[in-house]
Amino acid sequence: MREITVRRFALSIAVAGAVMLLLPMVISTFTLTLLLIYGMLGMSLGLIWGFGGILCFGQAAFFGLGAYAYAVSAINFGESTLPMLIAVLLPAIFALILGAMMFYGRLGDVYLGIITLVVTLIFFKFMNSTAGPEYIIGDARLGGFNGIPGYQTLNVPGYPDKYVFGDNLYYVTFGLLFITYWLVNWLLASPFGRVAVAIRENEQRVSLMGYDVRARKTILFAAGGAIAGLSGALFANWAEIVTPSLFSLGQTAEIIIWCIVGGLGTRLGPLLGAAGLAYLKFILGQQMLIDNAIIMGLILVLFVLFLPKGLVPAMDSIGQYFVTRFNGRAKIYPNKAEASSND
Amino acid sequence: MDLAAVIAVETIYTIASLVLISAGLAIVFGMMKVINLAHGEFMMMGGYATITAVNWGINIYVAMLVIAPLIVGIIGLIVERLVIRHLYGRLVDTMLATWGLSLLFVGLVTMIFGNTTTGISTPIPGMTFGDYQINGYNFFIIIVALLLVVLIYAVLKYTRIGLIARGTMQSPEMASAMGYSPDKIYMATFFVGSALSGLAGAVLAPLVGLVPSSGGAYIAKAFITVIAGGPSIITGLVSSGSIFGLVNQAFTFSISPVFGDVALLVAAVILLRLLPQGVTGRFFRGKL
Numbered sequence: 177m178r179e180i181t182v183r184r185f186a187l188s189i190a191v192a193g194a195v196m197l198l199l200p201m202v203i204s205t206f207t208l209t210l211l212l213i214y215g216m217l218g219m220s221l222g223l224i225w226g227f228g229g230i231l232c233f234g235q236a237a238f239f240g241l242g243a244y245a246y247a248v249s250a251i252n253f254g255e256s257t258l259p260m261l262i263a264v265l266l267p268a269i270f271a272l273i274l275g276a277m278m279f280y281g282r283l284g285d286v287y288l289g290i291i292t293l294v295v296t297l298i299f300f301k302f303m304n305s306t307a308g309p310e311y312i313i314g315d316a317r318l319g320g321f322n323g324i325p326g327y328q329t330l331n332v333p334g335y336p337d338k339y340v341f342g343d344n345l346y347y348v349t350f351g352l353l354f355i356t357y358w359l360v361n362w363l364l365a366s367p368f369g370r371v372a373v374a375i376r377e378n379e380q381r382v383s384l385m386g387y388d389v390r391a392r393k394t395i396l397f398a399a400g401g402a403i404a405g406l407s408g409a410l411f412a413n414w415a416e417i418v419t420p421s422l423f424s425l426g427q428t429a430e431i432i433i434w435c436i437v438g439g440l441g442t443r444l445g446p447l448l449g450a451a452g453l454a455y456l457k458f459i460l461g462q463q464m465l466i467d468n469a470i471i472m473g474l475i476l477v478l479f480v481l482f483l484p485k486g487l488v489p490a491m492d493s494i495g496q497y498f499v500t501r502f503n504g505r506a507k508i509y510p511n512k513a514e515a516s517s518n519d
Numbered sequence: 520m521d522l523a524a525v526i527a528v529e530t531i532y533t534i535a536s537l538v539l540i541s542a543g544l545a546i547v548f549g550m551m552k553v554i555n556l557a558h559g560e561f562m563m564m565g566g567y568a569t570i571t572a573v574n575w576g577i578n579i580y581v582a583m584l585v586i587a588p589l590i591v592g593i594i595g596l597i598v599e600r601l602v603i604r605h606l607y608g609r610l611v612d613t614m615l616a617t618w619g620l621s622l623l624f625v626g627l628v629t630m631i632f633g634n635t636t637t638g639i640s641t642p643i644p645g646m647t648f649g650d651y652q653i654n655g656y657n658f659f660i661i662i663v664a665l666l667l668v669v670l671i672y673a674v675l676k677y678t679r680i681g682l683i684a685r686g687t688m689q690s691p692e693m694a695s696a697m698g699y700s701p702d703k704i705y706m707a708t709f710f711v712g713s714a715l716s717g718l719a720g721a722v723l724a725p726l727v728g729l730v731p732s733s734g735g736a737y738i739a740k741a742f743i744t745v746i747a748g749g750p751s752i753i754t755g756l757v758s759s760g761s762i763f764g765l766v767n768q769a770f771t772f773s774i775s776p777v778f779g780d781v782a783l784l785v786a787a788v789i790l791l792r793l794l795p796q797g798v799t800g801r802f803f804r805g806k807l
Binding site: 231277278281282283284285286287289290291293294295297298301302304305425426429432433436466467468469470471472473474475476477480481484 | 554602605606610611612614615616618619620621622623624625626627629630739742743746775777780781784785788791792795
């Protein structure tokens with residue numbers, strides 16, 4: 177893993193700033209905001225699955241929880257600063273509890289997948305059945321399958337009537353995504369991140385070395401939950417309504433497809449996979465010829481069969497091939513695991 | 520007294536339907552270790568096969584018990600040849616590939632049949648129990664589930680085919696050395712598993728209206744039943760089906776059907792936390 181240097185950081189700010197200003201010339205900021213939100217969601221699963229080896233089939237649970245937490249608390253508080261914090265903390269705490277339950281029970285990968293899937297379904301079923309007037313949190317009615325509309329959207333901290341929307345919401349989302357990306361980078365470059373990768377490679381060996389595998393997995397899982405929660409809160413601001421479909425099977429499946437297509441074990445892969453596939457879906461939605469699900473399904477099957485490492489690592493190895501070819505000098509990695517964790 | 524009888528029948532019916540929807544998955548996951556997330560879609564296609572066949576004027580029992588399993592079995596066969604056979608032994612990859620397949624099937628069926636609810640009426644009239652009315656079709660489902668369990672048990676335990684299948688799943692190399700082709704046996708087992716899913720979907724189709732996405736309603740229940748059952752296929756299926764069926768009905772009668780479903784899922788999470796190997800991993804060890 178490359179070290180984070182001041183130069184690299186400055187360079188990435190410059191690149192990100194240029195991208196942020198150039199993208200709206202191609203795609204409308206309204207669509208772009210959603211793509212960035214999905215990118216952040218993809219990154220959250222990419223972190224825990226690609227670097228921690230935790231296959232979470234229920235990332236949508238934290239996404240939806242973040243969105244609902246924002247909506248409910250925004251109605252109750254009438255401004256957005258505290259609700260944004262709650263929308264990050266609540267999913268993180270929930271992930272911490274759920275993760276502790278699973279990892280301290282030493283559940284294997286498949287069982288982990290099923291349990292997280294079941295938890296998402298519990299939310300889906302429960303939220304769908306909360307149409308009655310008795311389901312109230314503070315002033316907010318949960319609203320069943322109709323969802324919660326009409327809450328306070330993002331505003332400038334301290335000024336509840338200065339709303340952040342349209343182009344400004346896009347810039348805020350881009351900024352938050354950039355910060356999150358660097359926090360993830362920092363986490364992965366830290367000793368904690370390195371041990372997480374080691375756990376992915378060989379859990380038993382790491383635990384024999386004296387590391388507390390269970391606690392580390394739980395914390396990583398909670399970090400993923402926090403990021404997913406933040407993207408959920410941003411989604412609530414973008415869509416201006418939250419519905420139980422945030423917890424649906426389709427939503428939770430899509431996050432997994434993003435990660436597989438983009439490339440696991442890379443930092444940029446899930447982000448680009450999410451934004452790219454969401455945009456593809458947006459374009460496909462404009463034609464009536466073929467059902468969307470067919471193409472999404474086909475993409476997933478083909479990727480699992482033929483390109484299981486995903487696009488970004490594939491591009492990377494093609495790039496490496498040409499670099500070696502023309503320089504006559506291979507880039508030397510200490511070992512394979514290190515090579516695959518580069519982006 | 521009448522109410523007690525009704526509750527008893529409803530509870531047995533819930534257990535039977537859980538066993539029914541999980542049987543195909545138990546074969547595919549329990550024996551072959553293939554996580555088939557398209558299981559719900561296999562059931563959905565079984566339902567559509569039945570409804571289409573009935574609309575063409577075929578007898579409903581023939582459609583449910585013969586045509587639907589055959590069609591879904593053949594679809595399963597094609598899927599196995601094209602996708603699954605490349606992924607044996609890679610648990611997580613089968614999970615992802617079959618998830619893709621499930622999306623694909625939902626999309627295909629939406630294109631063919633449209634996104635509206637279709638259904639047929641149940642062939643058996645309701646029965647009166649004192650002051651209460653029971654759906655007569657529930658008894659049919661109970662009988663089908665019972666026969667199915669007995670049949671699978673008998674085939675696996677007492678026939679040569681069952682012995683070969685079980686042997687291959689335990690040690691493909693050994694079976695291969697004995698002159699049986701593991702490739703063909705895996706193929707046949709997947710065919711049987713998909714056919715059973717198709718049968719379950721077909722039998723349940725008259726009770727619930729079908730939409731292309733209705734497979735999603737079964738997949739979680741089927742999975743937790745099979746996984747909570749543990750390594751023994753039949754014993755696990757029946758025991759975990761009974762536990763979840765009882766929990767579901769207890770909460771359905773005391774609160775509401777939605778809480779019954781939620782309680783079932785919560786019970787599954789707790790059960791898996793306490794018994795990660797499933798019910799038969801701790802108790803009933805080594806049974807079939």
